[in-house]
Amino acid sequence: MSQGNIDVSEQVSSGEACTVLEALQRVSGKWAIGILLEASNGPVRFTELERAVKGISRRMLTLTLRNLERDGLLVRTVYPTVPPKVEYTSTEMALELYGSLRGLTRWAERHRDTITAARARYDAANAADAR
Amino acid sequence: MSQGNIDVSEQVSSGEACTVLEALQRVSGKWAIGILLEASNGPVRFTELERAVKGISRRMLTLTLRNLERDGLLVRTVYPTVPPKVEYTSTEMALELYGSLRGLTRWAERHRDTITAARARYDAANAADAR
DNA sequence: CGGAATCCGCTCGGATACTG
DNA sequence: CAGTATCCGAGCGGATTCCG
Numbered sequence: 001m002s003q004g005n006i007d008v009s010e011q012v013s014s015g016e017a018c019t020v021l022e023a024l025q026r027v028s029g030k031w032a033i034g035i036l037l038e039a040s041n042g043p044v045r046f047t048e049l050e051r052a053v054k055g056i057s058r059r060m061l062t063l064t065l066r067n068l069e070r071d072g073l074l075v076r077t078v079y080p081t082v083p084p085k086v087e088y089t090s091t092e093m094a095l096e097l098y099g100s101l102r103g104l105t106r107w108a109e110r111h112r113d114t115i116t117a118a119r120a121r122y123d124a125a126n127a128a129d130a131r
Numbered sequence: 132m133s134q135g136n137i138d139v140s141e142q143v144s145s146g147e148a149c150t151v152l153e154a155l156q157r158v159s160g161k162w163a164i165g166i167l168l169e170a171s172n173g174p175v176r177f178t179e180l181e182r183a184v185k186g187i188s189r190r191m192l193t194l195t196l197r198n199l200e201r202d203g204l205l206v207r208t209v210y211p212t213v214p215p216k217v218e219y220t221s222t223e224m225a226l227e228l229y230g231s232l233r234g235l236t237r238w239a240e241r242h243r244d245t246i247t248a249a250r251a252r253y254d255a256a257n258a259a260d261a262r
Numbered sequence: 263c264g265g266a267a268t269c270c271g272c273t274c275g276g277a278t279a280c281t282g
Numbered sequence: 283c284a285g286t287a288t289c290c291g292a293g294c295g296g297a298t299t300c301c302g
Contacts, residue, residue: 021165023239026246028159030275034152046284057276062285072249083283084282093242100238103231108154111224115157118203161295177264188296193265214263215302266301273294281286 026071031056031064033101036090039074040098043087073097157202162187162195164232167221170205171229174218204228 027033034053038044044052050061065088068074073094079085090098158164165184169175175183181192196219199205204225210216221229 021161022243022246023235024159024164025161027235028155030152030156033155050284058285059277059287060275063275070250070253071246072253078284084285086284093245096241097235097238100231100234103234104154104158104228107228107231110227112153114224115153115202119201122201122203181264189265190267190297191295194295209264215265217264264302266299268299269297271294271296274292276289276291278289279287282284 026067026073027097027101029064029067031060032068033104035061035064035068035088036073036094036098037101039088039090040095043077043089046086046088049088068094157198157204158228158232160195160198162191163199164235166192166195166199166219167204167225167229168232170219170221171226174208174220176219177217180219199225 027036031053034056035049038049038052046061046065049065050056050058053061056064065074065076069076069088072091075089075091077087077089079087158167162184165187166180169180169183177192177196180196181187181189184192187195196205196207200207200219203222206220206222208218208220210218
């Protein structure tokens with residue numbers, strides 16, 4: 001843990017690439033987006049997420065949630081009942097991010113086939129001259 | 132290599148989380164975005180990228196470029212001159228992505244401080260009860 | 263100039279088992 | 283229900299060296 005200290009000093013790159021890098025570092029990781037999307041409709045519970053994101057392990061769900069909470073994208077609320085109940089709620093900041101995420105989503109939907117085809121072509125060409 | 136076969140079968144999650152995951156998997160990785168942003172202004176050469184992205188190693192530049200080329204986001208053009216010259220050009224598909232990327236960029240710019248603060252707070256609270 | 267190849271540490275991420 | 287703990291393999295990513 002505490003691996004996430006990206007050195008931002010001086011690094012300006014293309015003028016904003018550094019910031020984008022930060023954004024992606026925070027939001028990236030196989031699962032963050034899925035969780036954020038799920039949480040954008042209102043508070044969600046741990047088990048809800050576990051089923052909704054589907055494919056995620058208990059471990060990664062916990063880790064990703066902790067990181068999102070750490071960065072202030074989710075708020076964790078514990079209800080001291082029995083059985084225990086924990087809700088994760090998107091912050092205002094996270095909801096703003098949600099807009100951009102949808103952009104990526106629709107882009108991926110539009111070009112899904114194209115990308116798959118491109119990969120197949122590239123791999124075929126590659127396998128050809130590897131032989 | 133060739134690890135990128137995410138199982139999309141049946142997996143619909145929140146209706147689009149699966150697609151977003153694909154999008155992010157392709158575009159994620161510490162460097163892809165920086166490179167794409169750089170390439171969006173027109174063809175760029177290898178060495179240009181190496182300086183522009185700043186912080187990237189020669190190895191990761193090569194690897195990321197290969198993956199982007201593989202997915203059809205960049206086109207690699209070799210000019211058989213001496214010294215050799217190679218240009219990377221964004222495809223139409225990549226340029227569409229660029230729009231969404233800017234969204235992320237500006238979001239990150241707006242909330243950079245907030246996130247930093249949130250982290251500090253979280254870490255402080257955490258160190259407190261770890262002791 | 264534009265890579266490819268190698269070495270090596272670190273982190274990501276899955277599986278499994280245990281807890282309050 | 284909502285985690286934590288541990289083990290372990292795979293891939294990411296940096297540094298360095300060599301090549302056409």
